Amino acid sequence: MAVLHPSTSFDQVMATLPDGDQAILVRTGETVHAFRNRCPHLGINLDWGDGRCLKEPGILVCSMHGALFAADSGRCLAGPCAGDALEPVPIRVVDGRIETA
Numbered sequence: 771m772a773v774l775h776p777s778t779s780f781d782q783v784m785a786t787l788p789d790g791d792q793a794i795l796v797r798t799g800e801t802v803h804a805f806r807n808r809c810p811h812l813g814i815n816l817d818w819g820d821g822r823c824l825k826e827p828g829i830l831v832c833s834m835h836g837a838l839f840a841a842d843s844g845r846c847l848a849g850p851c852a853g854d855a856l857e858p859v860p861i862r863v864v865d866g867r868i869e870t871a
């Protein structure tokens with residue numbers, strides 16, 4: 771178990787996983803979802819290095835070619851990897867903290 775973020779009070783942030791990869795933590799309503807920060811199109815980060823990839827509530831975007839992903843499932847809704855998905859990261863929320871499951 772590792773604490774990825776001390777709080778659930780954000781819309782979208784990046785966190786470092788125990789293996790060194792980055793995870794996208796994103797909220798939809800009261801639920802937090804986590805995905806590896808790796809676009810299924812080319813395997814690169816979704817963000818430009820600023821840690822942000824939330825296009826609008828519920829939608830993540832890849833900065834390279836604009837693929838759109840559902841923030842609750844990670845499924846690619848449009849773009850060059852449509853039908854593919856971000857890799858989910860198992861997490862749990864304990865006392866408002868986000869931990870690896």
Ligand code: FES
Pocket residue numbers: 809810811812813814832833834835836837849850851
């Ligand atoms: S690398 Fe993400 S859409 Fe192409």
